[in-house]
Amino acid sequence: MIGFSLDRSSGVPTYLQLVQQVRHALRTGALAPGDKLPTAAEVVAQLAINPNTVLKAYRELERDGLVAPRPGLGTFVCGTLGGAPLAAHAALRRELTRAVRAARGSGMDTEDIEAVFVSVLHEDAQRGVA
């Protein structure tokens, strides 16, 4: 069982913070297949947030195949994270390095590149939310 905590000033939507915390716990091994997630009522009693926020986070995790609801019992972990991401990290790093070098070559400085990167990341995340 894990407990959630919120960073209310981060600007990251609450349901996404819950998703990220479960994913993080899966990566670190704090959660393993078979473990039960806290119920919506338990989470909201502690965090004073809208229960639909918790359900939305759980649905998202379910869509990713990481958890599954068992009617009348609760929501249980059924997937794992880790292994593959390491390779994905390396691939992303290679591609970013190539893009950054090309940008520098065309006269952009670190701040320019960072601004574009952050805004692309942001826009893409927005698209995922909508």
Add this chain to the structure above:
Amino acid sequence: MNALETTGLGKRYRRAWALRDCSLAVPAGKVVALVGPNGAGKTTLLHAAMGLLTPTRGEARVLGEAPRTSRTLARVAFVAQDKPLYDGFRVSELLRMGRALNPRWDDGVARCRLAELRIPLDRRAGKLSGGQQAQIALTLALAKRPDLLLLDEPLANLDPLARSEIMGHLMSTVAERDITVVLSTHVIADLAQTCDWLILLSGGRVQVSGDVEELLGAHQMLTGPVEAADALAASTPVVSRRVVGRQVHLLVRASRPIPDPRWSARPVAMEDLVLAYLREPDAAALPRPTLATLAPEGNR
């Protein structure tokens, strides 16, 4: 079904309208923030929904029926602003009163909650702290097992811990059963995490009524050069405009990215949205086909 619905609702006290031409519909199951400055008409709206006042114009319906019939009264609970308890009653006597007056009363839930809060049943309500009185009022309202719970400023005068406990308890009730909660407040910070429907009243009129997520998704905060603002305002509804030097911050109603690269956009938080509309009492965002009369020029 709509838990709360008003059509052309208006209430006039002598010469002044406390609420005017108020039309809105809140679907069942929502947690509704009823926000507005003092004197905006929040309490009047809640009283109309409870049937505690007779509208001058229009009507309010709760759970699909007229307020104040015996059927609706059994299904609607209301906690007024000053958390009225009978000061001279012991907590146990308040419970007995609730049991005698309410057909759907759940005594077990109430006693369990009061025990959790360590509120002694033999104390007189008037002798308890403000936070405890607020907790008792909410406990009694929930023990009624309402389908619609109306709370007028439930968090006023409470310390942060009590506020968080009250909201936590309220939210776990929402998680456990189908209930619509409407709570009025002028403290926005407490609501961003809890409410999924926003009603904004200002000067007796409804400025905004809608699903919070949809509202937030339909607005963005733009920052860009002052000279580009008018051209943008010609094509995009601007809710509020704040000029800082040669830059301008605009809260606009647009869900798609603005193609002009001079504008940088960031998503809008509930607080931004509420403040922007409160600053521009003529702006409106209502679910009906955009009847918004938007202020062409911001203040300043």
